[in-house]
Amino acid sequence: MFYLESSDIMRLRNLKDKEELLENCSYLIKNPSEYKGLWKNVFQNNHPIHIEIGMGKGDFIYEMAKKYPDVNFIGIEKYSNVLARAIKKYPLALDNLKIINMDALYLGDVFDKEIEVIYLNFSDPWPKERTKERRLTSEVFLNIYEQIFKSEKRIFMKTDNLGLFASSIVSLSKFGYEFLCVSFDLHQSGLPNVYTEYEKKFQAQGVKINYLEAFKK
């Protein structure tokens, strides 16, 4: 038997006004590869650029952009159905926020050593051995991130899933990352935190959140 999770159903279900939402969104970048190496022109400043891979409905990236106006944020989301929901929820453009509808597998076509921080929030866990390369912290993706990171590389990750968390720590360590911080209970750690949509749901259920900050010179 094949079960769909509610997040899968949301990804698959079409919004009636999806095309219109995507077409009219002023902060959705529709041809991102045209800006490879030129993202500072898009934002018209030299502020650092942070990306969230798998931004979902955008709660985190939108709040971060409001909180840190001197940082440029770009949200990446694979599914247009999900992105359209983010646009519906956050219709107002912010100067320091752009979003892109793409699979992170192709980030190397879009950025050239321009990114300072990658956020991975509640990434899909891909628990099966045969699909482990799809994890956003697998060697496949860490190699892609090498192409887009500026100099020092910083990955901030949060997840409810201990299996994904453990495998990410192993994979990041093997790839030469060191850890500035590892917590198995982010909400009790006193660390500053901006909640994601999934995180709010997990908190309501009393689920502990794992968090790490990894860096590589």
Ligand SMILES: C[S@@+](CC[C@H](N)C(=O)[O-])C[C@H]1O[C@@H](n2cnc3c(N)ncnc32)[C@H](O)[C@@H]1O
């Ligand atoms: C479990 S949801 C978490 C959403 C949000 N980060 C949060 O915490 O509320 C994972 C999101 O990552 C997106 N995603 C998964 N793999 C991706 C990839 N390779 N590239 C871009 N987005 C991806 C999914 O479509 C989904 O919206």
